[in-house]
Amino acid sequence: MSGPVIFDRIAILDWSAAKGPKHGKDSIWLAEAALGTCTARNIATRHAAESALATLMVDSLARHERLLLGTDFAFGAPAGFIATLTGQADALSWWGWLAERVLDTPGNLSNYRQIAAQMNSAFPGGGPFWGNGEKLPTAGLPRLKPDLPPGIAVHRATDLAARGPGSSPKPVWQLAGAGAVGAQVLTGLPVLERLRQRFAGQVAVWPFEPPTTPIVLAEVYPSLLADAVRRHVATTGMVPDEAQVRLLAIALHRLDPKDMGRLFTLPHPSPEEGWILGAGHPGLLQSGLT
Numbered sequence: 001m002s003g004p005v006i007f008d009r010i011a012i013l014d015w016s017a018a019k020g021p022k023h024g025k026d027s028i029w030l031a032e033a034a035l036g037t038c039t040a041r042n043i044a045t046r047h048a049a050e051s052a053l054a055t056l057m058v059d060s061l062a063r064h065e066r067l068l069l070g071t072d073f074a075f076g077a078p079a080g081f082i083a084t085l086t087g088q089a090d091a092l093s094w095w096g097w098l099a100e101r102v103l104d105t106p107g108n109l110s111n112y113r114q115i116a117a118q119m120n121s122a123f124p125g126g127g128p129f130w131g132n133g134e135k136l137p138t139a140g141l142p143r144l145k146p147d148l149p150p151g152i153a154v155h156r157a158t159d160l161a162a163r164g165p166g167s168s169p170k171p172v173w174q175l176a177g178a179g180a181v182g183a184q185v186l187t188g189l190p191v192l193e194r195l196r197q198r199f200a201g202q203v204a205v206w207p208f209e210p211p212t213t214p215i216v217l218a219e220v221y222p223s224l225l226a227d228a229v230r231r232h233v234a235t236t237g238m239v240p241d242e243a244q245v246r247l248l249a250i251a252l253h254r255l256d257p258k259d260m261g262r263l264f265t266l267p268h269p270s271p272e273e274g275w276i277l278g279a280g281h282p283g284l285l286q287s288g289l290t
Contacts, residue, residue: 004257005211005264008065009034011056012220012245012252013049015073017183020108021045024239031245032056033253034065040246045108050191057199057215068252070220071192073184074172075205076274078153083272085122090271092193092208099193102186112186116175117141123149131176145174157270158219162279166226169276192217206277207269218277222248228289251288259284 014029016022021044028049031040043049053069060067076082076091083089086097101118104110116129117140126146132138148154159169168179175182196203196217204213211218222229222244232243252260263277263284278285 003261005260006066006257007068007216007253007260008063009060009067010249010253011067011069012222012249013053013069013071014222014241014245015049015071015184015188016046017110017112017187018108019110022108025241027241029239029241029245030056031242031249033249038246038250038253040242042242045106046104046110046187046191047106047108050194053191053195054198057195057203061199061202061214064214067215068218069215070218070248070252070277071188072220072222073181073188074156074274075189075208075217075219076156076270076272077172078156079270079272080151080153081128081272085119090208091274092205095189095193095196095205098186099190102190104187104190110187112183113138113141113175116182116186123152125149128152128173129175129182131174131180131182133176141175148173156273158273158275158279162221162224162276164224164282166230167221167223167282169221169223206264207266207275208271211264219274220248221276221279224248224276224278224282224285225251225289228286247289248285251285254288255284259287 010033012031016028023042023044028043082094086093101115102112117138120129120140126142128148130142130145132141132143154171162169170179170181172182172185174180202213203215204211206216206218225247228247229244233240
């Protein structure tokens, strides 16, 4: 998409696959920037977060305000994986597949490890998913990194494009360990799929759908602003998770509509992999904080 892109509200979600309710570091944070102000809240469970997101969407629609919701987990997977699993080379088919299988209790207990093992069973060898921080093993889910199935890459193209100082996205396959994001993907995508279905016709998932609806969902990576986040934490003592959602929401909210349009412009978006909003354009994001 080319040309100006205008949003009235920017919300940034830092997700968590924590076991049990959790506040503070490595929990769920939701920041919202609108009308020149930014607020943030810490949400203890994924059920409560889904409810908060639905309320945000309802309110935005009632106010006739365009909402960009950026979430910090991958919307797709390296090419070939989803097509093999669902029979469709389409990331949104994976969203539906996961929403039918991943269960999450109000107390923040999930079966995502078992579902990862189920996905592994569709491929030769021991992967692609791996990692388990629990004492008990999960059959079919290796604790250590296995060889990838033939034809499946470690990273998506956007993960490589987002690399830079302080920014090094982990592969979706890693479910546990330092910087792991796979568990967030498996617990977060079902939430977005339910919201997408609930607000059908009013929500678009970029880059798989054009960002022309009242609500647009996009994948973000707050570490693209790693230096600014680090300085803000050092100055304020704020939890890094809160600092990064606040700063990214502010940066995007301050962007000129033409620059926002540049972020939404891709030459050949992959229908399986998706793209991180701002990957390849770190200077544009940083300009929103100056």
